[in-house]
Amino acid sequence: MRIAIFIIILSLPSLAFSSETIAFFGKAKSQEHLPDVEQACPVGGICMDVVYRWTIRVDKVISGKLTNKTIKAAMIQHSKYIYAHKHQALFVITRIENEEKRKLVGADYWLEEYAPPSPRVLYCVSDASKYEEIEDADHMGRIDGSNCYVRYKQQD
Numbered sequence: 001m002r003i004a005i006f007i008i009i010l011s012l013p014s015l016a017f018s019s020e021t022i023a024f025f026g027k028a029k030s031q032e033h034l035p036d037v038e039q040a041c042p043v044g045g046i047c048m049d050v051v052y053r054w055t056i057r058v059d060k061v062i063s064g065k066l067t068n069k070t071i072k073a074a075m076i077q078h079s080k081y082i083y084a085h086k087h088q089a090l091f092v093i094t095r096i097e098n099e100e101k102r103k104l105v106g107a108d109y110w111l112e113e114y115a116p117p118s119p120r121v122l123y124c125v126s127d128a129s130k131y132e133e134i135e136d137a138d139h140m141g142r143i144d145g146s147n148c149y150v151r152y153k154q155q156d
Helices: 002-011 099-106
Strands: 017-033 050-063 070-077 090-095 111-115 120-124 139-142 146-154
Touching: 017 111, 070 090, 090 099
Parallel strands: 070 111
Antiparallel strands: 017 050, 017 090, 050 070, 090 111, 120 146, 139 146
8 A cells, every 4th residue: 555655646746745956965874775665667677666765964055955964865766876875975855745755755855866976077277289198197088179188086
């Protein structure tokens, strides 16, 4: 029964979620699988059918308003994000307006976006045509037609 309720609520997002988004930088403290609120998935298919409840430490709010330094947010995903707790990431959430859904997932927010840091860094100079040796450096690449280079960081 709980699964059916969850699927119905997800199919009506405008009735279940606030239209106001909150974006912040933070770090995932934990992710907990919620086996009682999975969606149906086609047999043999790979799909986003597993619901996780995230506990996230809020470091810096960049849009919207949050008063708590730690929040809980639910998200449908394929499996646990293994490295989520290692890096500060960008999170975008909306408030779950439906009280029944909040109780079902044990969270006040829906995690709309989880954006981990990119494994590359962008550097721009005044005239990249003067610096061919940079383009030839290990882990560096020039972005065509620009004065910018991308440095690919080595993974932890």
